[in-house]
Amino acid sequence: xxxxxxxxxxxxxxxxxxxxxxxxxxxxxxxxxxxxxxxxxxxxxxxxxxxxxxxxxxxxxxxxxxxxxxxxxxxxxxxxxxxxxxxxxxxxxxxxxxxxxxxxxxxxxxxxxxxxxxxxxxxxxxxxxxxxxxxxxx
Numbered sequence: 001x002x003x004x005x006x007x008x009x010x011x012x013x014x015x016x017x018x019x020x021x022x023x024x025x026x027x028x029x030x031x032x033x034x035x036x037x038x039x040x041x042x043x044x045x046x047x048x049x050x051x052x053x054x055x056x057x058x059x060x061x062x063x064x065x066x067x068x069x070x071x072x073x074x075x076x077x078x079x080x081x082x083x084x085x086x087x088x089x090x091x092x093x094x095x096x097x098x099x100x101x102x103x104x105x106x107x108x109x110x111x112x113x114x115x116x117x118x119x120x121x122x123x124x125x126x127x128x129x130x131x132x133x134x135x136x137x138x
Contacts, residue, residue: 009045019068026068034068 002010002018010018011029019026026034035046038053057063058073 009043010051011048013043017048017073022072024068024071030068034072037063037067037069 002014002021004014004017005011012028012035015031015035016026016028019031024081035044038050039045040050040053048054054063054069055073058070063070063073
């Protein structure tokens with residue numbers, strides 16, 4: 001849901017959206033610091049492994065109480081040490097499924113907008129064809 005680019009990573013803007021949806025918006029600098037804290041490969045985005053690292057650090061007490069990562073770990077409520085990677089994966093897949101269900105409304109709106117664009121384009125083409133036909137009678 002939050003991987004808008006569908007590249008398998010959460011970048012800065014996707015993290016911003018995720019934190020806003022979770023009800024814990026962060027500043028631009030705060031988001032950068034969140035990524036920096038667990039970004040093992042220094043690509044300025046979070047892989048699935050780096051995302052799980054947030055929960056490992058939270059379980060180990062390595063996150064500051066006021067950090068965005070601590071808030072994220074608390075809001076997501078998963079214990080990677082007991083759930084393991086497979087448990088975490090199924091947890092996040094279930095979360096994604098729940099979010100997808102709630103986003104059907106958004107999808108309907110997008111489909112409606114696409115239909116309107118298509119209709120407007122068809123209307124424009126019909127007008128152009130009419131004007132062309134009209135010009136042959138002048």
